[in-house]
Amino acid sequence: xxxxxxxxxxxxxxxxxxxxxxxxxxxxxxxxxxxxxxxxxxxxxxxxxxxxxxxxxxxxxxxxxxxxxxxxxxxxxxxxxxxxxxxxxxxxxxxxxxxxxxxxxxxxxxxxxxxxxxxxxxxxxxxxxxxxxxxxxxxxxxxxxxxxxxxxxxxxxxxxxxxxxxxxxxxxxxxxxxxxxxxxxxxxxxxxxxxxxxxxxxxxxxxxxxxxxxxxxxxxxxxxxxxxxxxxxxxxxxxxxxxxxxxxxxxxxxxxxxxxxxxxxxxxxxxxxxxxxxxxxxxxxxxxxxxxxxxxxxxxxxxxxxxxxxxxxxxxxxxxxxxxxxxxxxx
Numbered sequence: 001x002x003x004x005x006x007x008x009x010x011x012x013x014x015x016x017x018x019x020x021x022x023x024x025x026x027x028x029x030x031x032x033x034x035x036x037x038x039x040x041x042x043x044x045x046x047x048x049x050x051x052x053x054x055x056x057x058x059x060x061x062x063x064x065x066x067x068x069x070x071x072x073x074x075x076x077x078x079x080x081x082x083x084x085x086x087x088x089x090x091x092x093x094x095x096x097x098x099x100x101x102x103x104x105x106x107x108x109x110x111x112x113x114x115x116x117x118x119x120x121x122x123x124x125x126x127x128x129x130x131x132x133x134x135x136x137x138x139x140x141x142x143x144x145x146x147x148x149x150x151x152x153x154x155x156x157x158x159x160x161x162x163x164x165x166x167x168x169x170x171x172x173x174x175x176x177x178x179x180x181x182x183x184x185x186x187x188x189x190x191x192x193x194x195x196x197x198x199x200x201x202x203x204x205x206x207x208x209x210x211x212x213x214x215x216x217x218x219x220x221x222x223x224x225x226x227x228x229x230x231x232x233x234x235x236x237x238x239x240x241x242x243x244x245x246x247x248x249x250x251x252x253x254x255x256x257x258x259x260x261x262x263x264x265x266x267x268x269x270x271x272x273x274x275x276x277x278x279x280x281x282x283x284x285x286x287x288x289x290x291x292x293x294x295x296x297x298x299x300x301x302x303x304x305x306x307x308x309x310x311x312x313x314x315x316x317x318x319x320x321x322x323x324x325x326x327x328x329x330x331x
Contacts, residue, residue: 021083028055028080032072039066055080103164107175110141110161118143118181120167120197121188125213127151129187130160141176143167145188167197170204183209191215264289265322269311272329277313278303284325290314 033048040061042050053060057077064070116139119129126142130151133140142162144152152162165172167186178184184201186194194212201208253264272280277288281303291301293311307313315322 021087024079024083025055028076028083032076035072036064036069039069040064051076055084057081106156106161106163110163110175110177113139113141113161113177114180115182116140116177116180118173118176118178118184118201120144120184120186120194121213122146122149122151122155122162123187123189125189126187127155129185130155134158134160141181143172143176166193168193168200170200173197173201173204178204178208181205181208183211186210186212188213189215260318262316263319263322264314264316266290266312266314267322267326267329269307269309269313270329272307273309275307276303277301277305277307280307280313280325284317284328285321286315286317286325288313288315 029048029051032051032054033044036042036047036050037044040047050060051072054073054076057080059073063073117133118141119126119133120143122130122142122144126144130140130142140160142155142160144162144164145166146152147164152164156162161176163172163176165175167173167188173184178201184198186197188194188197191214194214198210198212201210277291280286281288288301289299291298291305291307291311291313293308298305315325317325
């Protein structure tokens with residue numbers, strides 16, 4: 001269904017691209033056909049066919065005696081051949097753009113997207129976000145300022161539209177089809193650029209979901225409160241993970257949830273042998289999201305499952321609660 005919709009939008013985009021030559025041709029054929037039909041008393045559709053052939057410089061009737069029809073016979077071939085030549089040039093350029101993957105092609109490709117995500121910034125963080133979106137099969141368009149960016153060609157080879165330009169400029173966001181997007185992610189390494197682009201996006205789409213990457217924790221907190229934006233402070237997210245890793249914990253991921261930093265860490269069972277998952281979760285106030293051993297690997301395991309020595313569990317909670325669990329496991 002999504003493929004059919006995409007091809008339908010692509011066809012509509014092509015019609016918009018060729019709207020002027022098609023409009024000129026339609027006016028000439030149907031308007032000129034009406035004039036010939038009334039003045040020469042020809043059937044209307046036969047008169048339209050006459051004008052159509054006249055556009056191709058292949059008249060099917062003799063040169064008319066009336067002065068207004070003489071003008072029609074002179075003007076129609078000029079305008080008609082001009083419209084046809086313009087269409088051929090446009091089509092050839094689009095085909096060339098698709099082969100060479102030029103910006104015009106990616107802009108037209110982005111214009112076919114609906115309910116997608118606009119990602120601004122294609123650095124290392126931006127690339128990780130792209131990989132996540134690709135894994136989730138979420139449609140997205142990338143906006144990148146540097147045409148020589150190391151990941152631009154890589155994504156274009158995977159048929160991801162990459163629009164080149166400054167995300168702070170409205171016309172660049174319009175090329176990424178912001179008006180039809182459901183969310184925008186600002187992931188550049190410039191706090192002010194991310195904020196500027198976020199406010200520009202909100203001017204166009206007050207209802208769009210905005211997610212910003214910010215290094216300044218204070219700025220992130222103020223933006224979240226003042227503008228209802230999801231502002232993620234890089235330092236706030238990464239600092240606890242560095243501390244946890246330095247103190248010997250295996251931290252798989254850290255993230256912010258409702259203003260609280262949560263960690264996802266794994267733990268090899270030692271002193272917790274024989275205890276059920278429900279007991280561990282209740283006593284230490286953690287969530288066990290994975291239980292594995294050489295025999296099984298179970299996501300969201302049943303709470304009644306007992307733990308054996310050497311099992312690995314992946315837990316999610318605050319750093320303090322995970323620390324208490326680790327101390328109990330070490331005994």
